[in-house]
Amino acid sequence: MTGTLSLVRLILRRDRIVLPLWVIILGVLPISQTSGIRGLYSTPQELEAFAASMRATPAFSALYGPLLDSTAPALGIWRAGFIPVIIALASVLMVIRHTRVEEESGRRELLGSTVLSRNAALSAALIVTSGASAVLGLTVFATFAGTYPVAGAAAAGLGYFLVGAVFAAVGAVAAQLTESASAARAIGLSALGVFFLVRMAATVSEATWLSWLSPLSWGQKLRPFAGEEWWPALLLVAGFVVLAYAAYALSARRDVGAGLLPPSLGPAEAAPGLSSPLALAWRMHRGPLIGWSAGMAFAGLVIGSAAQAASDALAGNETVMRMLTAMGAAGGVGDLFIAMLVSVFGLGVAGYAIQAALKARGEESLGRAEPLLAAAVSRVGWAGSHVFFAFAGPAIALLVAGAGVGLSYGLAGGDVGTQLPRTIGAALSQLPAAWTLAGLALALFGLLPRLTALAWGVLLLFLLFGQVGAVLELPRALLDLSPFTHSPRLPGGDVSAAPLLIMAGIAAALTAAGLYGLRRRDIQV
Template sequence: MTAVTATPLPVARPGRLAGTGLLLKIWLRRDRIMMPAWIYALTALVSSTVYGFKTGYDEPGALEKFARGINDNPSARALYGPVLNDHSAPAMAAWRVGATGTAMVAIMCVLLVVRHSRAEEESGRLELVGAGVLGRRAPLTAALLVAGSAAASLAVLAALVMIVFGAPVDGAVAFALSWLGAGLVFSGVAAVTAQLAETSRLANGLALAVLAASFLVRAVGDVGSAGWVSWLSPIGWAQRVRPFAGDHWAVLLLPLLAFALLATAAYALTERRDLGAGVLAASLGPDRAAPSLRGPLALAWRLQRGTLAAWAAGFFVYGLAIGGVADGVGDLVGDSDSAAKSIREMGGQQNLTDAFLTTAMGLMALLAAAYAVQGVLRLRAEESAQRLEPLLATAVGRLRWALAQLAVTVAGTAALLALTGVAVGLVHGTRSGDLGGQLPRVTAAALAQLPAVWVITAMTVLLFGLLPRFTSGGWGVLTVCVMLGQVGPVLNLPQAVLDVSPFTHTPKLPGGGFSALPLVSLTAVAMAAAAAGLLAFRRRDIG
């Protein structure tokens, strides 16, 4: 009897980019809420800033005097950078949203890349999809395309907004491309950190640490005598494009080159690691948890403390800069009656410094709400990644787990705003010679924003409980509030429409009248919405 051994047929390996188009289509659909929210919010920031300079400084020479005041103020230069030689409204708007807006574009791109690369591996979804025809480089390529399309769409809209307001086409395009270049650079940074880290949390943390260092390096170069230091920062590159002040197009080659190098490094690291693993090996913990970790509250704190520390550092630095600018806001406004009127209207009071501080506290409250939305989204991430089910198999109940996570998030918003108030109060009080008076009143003004922040938090909890797949709609709720606050007054929307935002009802502090009723009402609304969301979470299926 003769045995015949069959020769196995060769298996065709898919190309390295096979399946990229399908992944891109799926992930763009997943981001149909998050991506437009970012794009619309940043576009609204550009439009409201241009409009503010166009209507607020319409007297002859007002913008020139404002620019001199900024360049003479180290705190303002550290926060926004120096004002260049073009003092038109679009040019001043490009300066105003230059450094901070570029950082926000970078954050958007970092979150998108990590969400669709490392987070997909961490959850196990990419391994399931990879069982089909999917190339090794397809997920990272699709993630970079998602972030690139978001940055490109934002650039187009930002340029169109500036052109509509009368900006020269070449300056508007240069400004938009500076934002796009920064978005590409930090997309590349996130692509590398997604290969280094084993968790999405660490990948985001590493990328945002690079962003923070870039912002700090740029600030040092703009404040000190060594201006060349700013050339070491991608955010500094965006400023060195000099939109509306010479349009140095050649500088745009730097972010393109940096993106190409970072993307090449990320692809090389992808080929040299296992799926689901990071280049940096995760350290093994002890066999048994410490007594301080044997509870859901301790677990929530352990998971969120790194993110909270990063946000706190940013809030503190921003508070120091705002405190340094506040005492000289009168000199910055100069003789512009319309600019002073605009600040007083936004701040809701006659004292120019107090009005400026009120507006700044409102902005910090919006950022604190962004932290809160991110914290609530962690609940959905734990659920969708199937880490919640093993936890609930123990003696920990649903409500106990959810309340622990929310307690850390809510306390975190209070800590962020308190830290901001202390930072602003310390610097402003020292510069004005009234530290004992300014520190408590400014800190109280910051904490007065908390009930509005908690309303946004509770609305996201409500989505998590009732419509878990649409929990990311919390970003949409926050975007509506941002647009009502920034664009609503510009469009002269009815007060009934503006009242939809909880931030409309917070007291105008410091300096304005205080009433406890709006704060109590907002807190009651937040508690009711959060309770409804938690009750719905308790009754629905997990997953």
């Protein structure tokens, strides 16, 4: 543990702005949701009616998990059911940033030349990330305990804390497996995606036993404000201990800078097909692109099947159908289900677009761009090869996602020919919003390369707008800053070409600004 506390202070120094922001914002969102619901539904009868309508809509259950009680705090915690996913995402990325990224950049080896133990960096990353989750959990507890039962507040805070700690350990394991930070992120985020799909399948299907396979469900099994049960916390503690032990054990079996999954060695001479920047970019982007596309296709197949099941189950419920009509779901339950989850596809693909757009920045910071640019390769040609995948990759991922939804939804309803183009169009309608985030990342890369991490912060902010903007009654002008606010609700909704064209134009302008800035600035390491 020698040097661990020094590295903890270093991490806190580096994250002194971002870390408190995500802890405070995510910590107060559950009570904000609860206050909003309590303001809209003031009597137990109104709360029960609202809870019944939510239980009758599988789209909400898929996103937020099972609704366990109809009290205001239980409904607030349920409505904040996507927040543990955001906490898990932040935990995975933070641990990888302070472990694998430091090794890939060479800073870990430099620090290791001082009086520093082998496990200090991993220990510091786990301590800070788990500690941030603990502070977030305490914030949730403190905001609820003054008004609602202390036991429910403690269960809610404990669940948030332990879920964050478990996924910090997931990120620690992913960081040991590969020598590339981008590959480690892909592994960690793929694990999170699988766990989320498992939770979703357990909620909307009869296979409720699947919930025991996802740590995201274990936190909900503490049942805050719904007859608390404490023993599921042992599952989360055991998951953290096992994964953290595995991370330390794997770290001891590899060299600094290396991964347990060694990269395959290429031939001594490059193939003729690798004679251009675009071909090299394809080699670098094909793994994440194939992984994202496969994951989106699988998610689409699952969602299409669940949408048809929900439509069949609720087709005769007049109360639910009136509620859906009021919400703008002209096509019925199935269309509402698909429209809500297609918007989640858009947010996820925006994350992939940012990752692809910032690949060039990673190559630059690792010193691999300078030798390429010393040859007969222009800066715009080199960066443009990554821009191509930042824009084409999300289109491919959304295309296969929409095809997966349409195929399973159409097969279940016996109407593939009609549903397939509708769901593909619904998925691709999210593309301009994702392109806008890619353009922002590229503009930061070209103009302010040291601030490229802000693109991830903006994505998180837009995600929070979508989750709590309506409940908190945020000003419309503020919500309109998110491009996802202007994406159409398809299938079943109305489409206006103007917002889509404006977003595409903004993305193009931001990309052009980034490429212009890259031509005029120095290459940085």
